[in-house]
Every structure is written in structure tokens, then in C-alpha cells.
Amino acid sequence: MPELRQNFFTKEWVIIATERAKRPEELATHRAPQEVPSFVESCPFCPGNESRTPPEVLRYPVSLAEPWSVRVIPNKFAALSSEVQPTRSLQHLRRRIDGFGFHEVIIDSPDHSRCLPLLPDAHVAGILHAYRDRYRTLSVDRRVNHITIFKNHGADAGASLQHPHSQLIATPVIPSQVRHRLHEARRHYDDAGECMFCHMVEREVEDQMRIVIKGEHFVGMEVFAAATPFATHIFPLRHMASFGDISDLEIADLARVLRALLAKIYIGLENPDLNFTIRSGPTEYSGARHFHWYVSVIPRLTRVAGFELGSGMFINTVLPEAAAEFLRKVSVEHAAGAGA
Amino acid sequence: MPELRQNFFTKEWVIIATERAKRPEELATHRAPQEVPSFVESCPFCPGNESRTPPEVLRYPVSLAEPWSVRVIPNKFAALSSEVQPTRSLQHLRRRIDGFGFHEVIIDSPDHSRCLPLLPDAHVAGILHAYRDRYRTLSVDRRVNHITIFKNHGADAGASLQHPHSQLIATPVIPSQVRHRLHEARRHYDDAGECMFCHMVEREVEDQMRIVIKGEHFVGMEVFAAATPFATHIFPLRHMASFGDISDLEIADLARVLRALLAKIYIGLENPDLNFTIRSGPTEYSGARHFHWYVSVIPRLTRVAGFELGSGMFINTVLPEAAAEFLRKVSVEHAAGAGA
Numbered sequence: 001m002p003e004l005r006q007n008f009f010t011k012e013w014v015i016i017a018t019e020r021a022k023r024p025e026e027l028a029t030h031r032a033p034q035e036v037p038s039f040v041e042s043c044p045f046c047p048g049n050e051s052r053t054p055p056e057v058l059r060y061p062v063s064l065a066e067p068w069s070v071r072v073i074p075n076k077f078a079a080l081s082s083e084v085q086p087t088r089s090l091q092h093l094r095r096r097i098d099g100f101g102f103h104e105v106i107i108d109s110p111d112h113s114r115c116l117p118l119l120p121d122a123h124v125a126g127i128l129h130a131y132r133d134r135y136r137t138l139s140v141d142r143r144v145n146h147i148t149i150f151k152n153h154g155a156d157a158g159a160s161l162q163h164p165h166s167q168l169i170a171t172p173v174i175p176s177q178v179r180h181r182l183h184e185a186r187r188h189y190d191d192a193g194e195c196m197f198c199h200m201v202e203r204e205v206e207d208q209m210r211i212v213i214k215g216e217h218f219v220g221m222e223v224f225a226a227a228t229p230f231a232t233h234i235f236p237l238r239h240m241a242s243f244g245d246i247s248d249l250e251i252a253d254l255a256r257v258l259r260a261l262l263a264k265i266y267i268g269l270e271n272p273d274l275n276f277t278i279r280s281g282p283t284e285y286s287g288a289r290h291f292h293w294y295v296s297v298i299p300r301l302t303r304v305a306g307f308e309l310g311s312g313m314f315i316n317t318v319l320p321e322a323a324a325e326f327l328r329k330v331s332v333e334h335a336a337g338a339g340a
Numbered sequence: 341m342p343e344l345r346q347n348f349f350t351k352e353w354v355i356i357a358t359e360r361a362k363r364p365e366e367l368a369t370h371r372a373p374q375e376v377p378s379f380v381e382s383c384p385f386c387p388g389n390e391s392r393t394p395p396e397v398l399r400y401p402v403s404l405a406e407p408w409s410v411r412v413i414p415n416k417f418a419a420l421s422s423e424v425q426p427t428r429s430l431q432h433l434r435r436r437i438d439g440f441g442f443h444e445v446i447i448d449s450p451d452h453s454r455c456l457p458l459l460p461d462a463h464v465a466g467i468l469h470a471y472r473d474r475y476r477t478l479s480v481d482r483r484v485n486h487i488t489i490f491k492n493h494g495a496d497a498g499a500s501l502q503h504p505h506s507q508l509i510a511t512p513v514i515p516s517q518v519r520h521r522l523h524e525a526r527r528h529y530d531d532a533g534e535c536m537f538c539h540m541v542e543r544e545v546e547d548q549m550r551i552v553i554k555g556e557h558f559v560g561m562e563v564f565a566a567a568t569p570f571a572t573h574i575f576p577l578r579h580m581a582s583f584g585d586i587s588d589l590e591i592a593d594l595a596r597v598l599r600a601l602l603a604k605i606y607i608g609l610e611n612p613d614l615n616f617t618i619r620s621g622p623t624e625y626s627g628a629r630h631f632h633w634y635v636s637v638i639p640r641l642t643r644v645a646g647f648e649l650g651s652g653m654f655i656n657t658v659l660p661e662a663a664a665e666f667l668r669k670v671s672v673e674h675a676a677g678a679g680a
Contacts, residue, residue, distance in 0.1 A: 003436055015511075016439075079342060079647075079655045150646035150647050150650045311516075313517075
């Protein structure tokens, strides 16, 4: 029997189409493992080609005496510009803002071939440190109201360069998905006197059936009302509204949980194209009691069709509980390989 | 300079990335015209294969003495089932509904090769009559709260069968995109005492710059804050909250406007994959003053990447005014060819 489930955070309904149901393993890409070289002469993100990108705004290690392990640069093809002011105008109810913002690229490592699940945990922690460093620095700018940090892995997920990298976009407005969640979170807090995310995480940890992986400070789980197969959330167990507030200890744990989760997807589903996003509250939200940041991981296993696009309501053919069971069983002990 | 624009109906912001701007013609598929046969022996939607689909729930002409021109059947791989009741349950704030609903397929014509822009206006009107007929019939069912009618054209737009067809999904809940629009529409009505859609359509018709095509009863325009290139809306000029209230005269005009618009896209952008959706108010909305139904047309010219997926905020690389100018210039006089 098909089933409709309501997303607890947005109150949006999704259809879990069990009549069309697929076993999780049917969604594996069956993609032959690619031989990717670790250095590509023509790649602007490979070591030695630093002059082909805009000057870096951050590098680890900070000392220029050592080769870099993580590099942050302004996006050469930025969607928004930090050179303009966010001037607003209104004409016949049509609102515009001049395109102020920051658009940066985080180069995950010097190695062209190693995507995030194949990097050592300590290196993933370095990438997360770079995220937090840029998040904190840009948050101070009073024109910035929200910062989205995200990863496109694979062409179908929007990656135009193969060298593993992440991106950051700082906007003068709150993106709609965050806005809807803030609205519902505020309402739940007023109704129930608690953070709706904390509440849900506690219940899910009790229930176990959708949990994929649990660390000391983070838990990764399949989404109860997942819009697409294998949609996964990673939540900090401590209440925090802003990604900028993550501690060093928490970064080390998130690195382990995120890498292990991505490795389970990489191995179990045979390296599908994938996006992940850090969904933080607005930059002013440090200390907010009603919102809770998290990481949303979306493997790109299906295409969005007319019904989804036109209604915003999704049809998901994989039961989230089956997806969780599948991912729990994928062993990732040796995924980081020689470099671990 | 890039620009942020706010969607008037949802208050969502989009980035119009003029720094990365593309001229409209750059997005053409450059796809070689395909030789599609008008009859395919193995196609379940081709004439003679009627027994391979579930029994029809509607056919035009109604008389069985004549061959059918439009046929409506239950979807063999339905996402929802009319055999179950929409029983609700709530456990730890996790809401579910048993998967009640209707999922039907409208076979546009017996001709395997003729997609909608290549059909005569009168035939398109027949398809719209079938939409309205099913809309009205299913609206009477008190368990149905919303009906989405949509078209997937091409594999990237989610079409799994090539034979031109549309679909209808009747749900016991209001899809999220409609829900957000209802909320904003109600608020605008309370604030301004008018339908926000009527207001916007009037201003756009005055301004002209985003108008693509205007009929007697319908107007097609590029969306001011389009999330994706060539996102186009067709509005009825008369205030109507429910698609079920469209008159025969209006159907004839919508057939002309919709076909001409799709033909402009078909010719100008070289047959891109495409979705359109009829966005009606809830089934109970006949007579509602604050909402206004419309058709949303989305050519699938770009991929959704991590930022869009993770934030709900889109980056559009084509200026809507340039898209409108481009489409206005595409001549479609002979598009319907021999069959017109």
C-alpha cells in the first residue's frame, strides 16, 4: 500500500510509492570504477596551477613554507559579487536587490582523484575547519544574512570541475528552504517549548530503524519523509542553531560520521553523483533556541519529473527504513585506503 | 551586475547571475530533429493496443463507433491507490496517511509522433476538455483535496514512454508549492483587498517586456523572478481560483496560447525536454477570491546543483526579459504542419 508521510520540519507531504518500490541496491549506479589520476596538468585546482585561480582567502596549513592541504578562493565565475552593495528597490511589488554576496570555492585537497569519502578523517576535519573559518569570518559582515556551504559531486549533481571541491555562498537574504524551516521551528517552539529538531532526533535515536551511523556528537539518519531515495540528515546531538558554533571536538566527530556516511554511499551505491549542504540558521542565530543546524546529503539517483516540479510534492520509490538498513550493512573500514 | 529578484507569489529570492549570463539561443539543445514514427507496434498507447492498458475512464469522441482521439486511463504504475482510504495516523509527531489518491494518464492523441506543439489547436482543445472533465469528476470526491495535471516531455523531464501523454494526480493533501502560494495569496488579499495574481498580471500586461503571447482570455509571460531559464506562466485574464471553472470559450483560447507557446519553445530551443503543470487551487476553491490558477511551463535546460537543492534558492543565467524577447520573435505559423 502506498503511503503519504509528512516532513516534520516543513509539514510538506511526500508519497512513498511502495507499489513502485525498488530495493535499495537496485539504485546502485553500476558505474565501473574510474581511473582518475591524482594530478592533472590542465586542472586549475591542482598544485602548481595556483596562479590560474583568484588569490586565496585562506589556506591550511597557514604557513606558506609548507604545501597547502586545503585552499579557499573566490569563485572565478561568482553568482554574486562582493563589489556591489545590497541596495533594495521595489516597483509594482517587484522587489530586487543588487547582487551583493560572496561565492567561494573550498579546494578539498591537492589530490585530484580523492573525493571526500576517500580522504583520511583528519583531512576531512581540515576541510570542515576551513568551512567554519570562512563561515565565522563572513558572518561578521552585517550585509550577510545567510551562508550556504555545499558540495556538488559528479556532473549530474552540478559539478563542472572534477577536482574535489566544495562551495560557499553568502547571501543578503534567507533562502526559502531555510525560511520555511525557521517558520515551522519557531511555531513548534512556541507550541511545545522545545526545539523541534532536538525532539525529533531523540525519538529517532530511540526508534533506531532509520539510524545509519552514530558518533559521539553527531548522528546520521535516513529522513522519515524523504523526498528522494537515500536522503540523509546528519544532526549535531548538542543543540546549536548556527554552524559557526561547532567546536573543535565536534568537528573531529563530524569528520568521522560524514566521511563514513559518504563512504557507505560511495561503496554501497557505487559512487553516485551527490550533493550535501550544511543547513545553518541565519548568521544572526547564534544562541537561537528554536532552530538546529544539520547536514543534508542527497544522492542524485532519480530525476525530478513534472509532478514534483509542478507541485513540490515528491514521489519516493525507496522506503527510508530499507535505505537505512542497507547503508548500515555497508562496511567502510578500508574505504580511505592507503592514505588513511 | 548580478541581481536578486523576489518571486511575487512565494516571496522566494532567486539570483539572476548576469556575470554568467547566457544569450537565450545558447541554451538551444542543438538536437537533430528525430524521425519518430506515427505508429509503434510495441507502444501500449498506440491504437490497437488498448487492451494492454487498464480500461479507459474517458475517451473522446464518446461514441465507440468512431476511433478515439483522446483517451484517459488509470496509471498502471500508480503512485497512489483509489482502493484504500486516506486514514491518518500520528506517532511521535510523525504523520502518515494511507496512500489514497487517483493517478491517471491522458493519452494526448493516437499519433505516436505528434507532441503537443505539433497538434492542431482543435485537438489541443480536446485534450484540455479531457483535463477539465476528469478534474470536475474527481473534485466531487470529498477525500480529494487537490488535483495536479502535468506533462512530462522527454526523458530528462521524467517521461518513461515516448507516446505523447499527460498525467493527473489527485491527492488527499495540498502539495507544498500550492500551500505556500495559498498562504501568501490569502495574506495579500487581507492586506490589499485584491487577488495578487490579478494585480501582477495587469502590471505585466502594461509593462509588456516579459509578455510572450496574448490571446483573448489568456496571457503567456516569462516569470520576473524565474528560478530557471525560460520558466513561463500562462494566466487566465478572468479571475478564477479553480481550473475546473474554465469555460468552453476559454478552453479554445488556452489551446491556441498553450500550443503557440510550446511551439515557440519547440522551434526556438530545438525541442528541449519540458514539463508543464496546471496549478489550480484546492478542489474546494471554486469561488475563492484570493487565489488564481495558472499553467507553469518549465523547459529542462539546466541541472539543479547543490546550492539550489540545499537552499531552495536558484541561480538563473538567463534574463527573463531576454527570454521573452527571444520567444516573441520565434515564428510558429507552420509548426502544426500538415495536420493543422
